[in-house]
Amino acid sequence: MSRSPGRKQENHKISRELFVLTYGALVAQLCKDYEKDEDVNDCLDRMGYSIGVRLIDDFLARSAVKKCRSYSETADMIAQVAFKMYLGVTPSVSCNSATGNEFSLILDKNPLVDFVEELPAERASLCYCNLLCGVIRGALEMVHLAAEVSFLQDRLKGDAVTEIGITFLRKPEDKKHRRN
């Protein structure tokens, strides 16, 4: 190859920066369009959901992973394979509840906020990365796992780390099928 290996890495970095910058421009535009933070958060979540339902196809095609047998395997898969593949970071997973259906992904480095220093004062309750929550929720729903995803801690709001909480909701039909 005529290109040196360093250049290729730089190109990957630039592609990622393109995504991060585009996301930033999108959030800025939404803030201009909507006055309330909740509206912006909702909009980001909905967009994330639509992206998630399509992204899961791409993910499954690229990674060819086998079926996950438990919620904790699913959470591990999201953290170690999906995040690594799309954002280049690997959050750590911790289980929050005894019943085994609440997990947290802890990100100490969030690439989406690379160019953001702090939230403006009038936007204190903006969830900047709410798109991520929507994406995870949409993707899980397409593999028939209903879940609630939200931000538990956010570095932009002053917490130490960014924490995403995933709560798997048990569907009542599951139990019926198992009995049969």
Place this chain on the structure above:
Amino acid sequence: MADEALFLLLHSEMVAGVYRAAEQGEGENGRCTTKLESMGFRVGQGLIERFTKDTARFKDELDIMKFICKDFWTTVFKKQIDNLRTNHQGIYVLQDNKFRLLTQMSAGKQYLEHAPKYLAFTCGLIRGGLSNLGIKSIVTAEVSSMPACK
């Protein structure tokens, strides 16, 4: 690299979102295109800054256009511009025969009327990049048959 899929999806969502908001409000078509273009402008400015940090100074306009066609386009869309034409009086036509943002949509004339929406962001991207390199410009796009565009 998987980032491409993410960016493509985010871009289509953005276009859909902007037009959905316009339908609910009073906005007309023109404003949506402007919004998308200005988003692209901001992104283009930032991107070109990070990209040209270590490259040598450009000799002239043509050099800048060649840079955009080769390196910039390759990094953003993973391929080069297929054809660059100029009249040496300030007008440049960049032709891409397989524009990445349109390949998934159709391979001919279907959905042609929706194509301009998807090009607005990229026009802004180019305009932003050029503006940070010191060139004031107007960027327009034309699609005659997907996925080629000028």
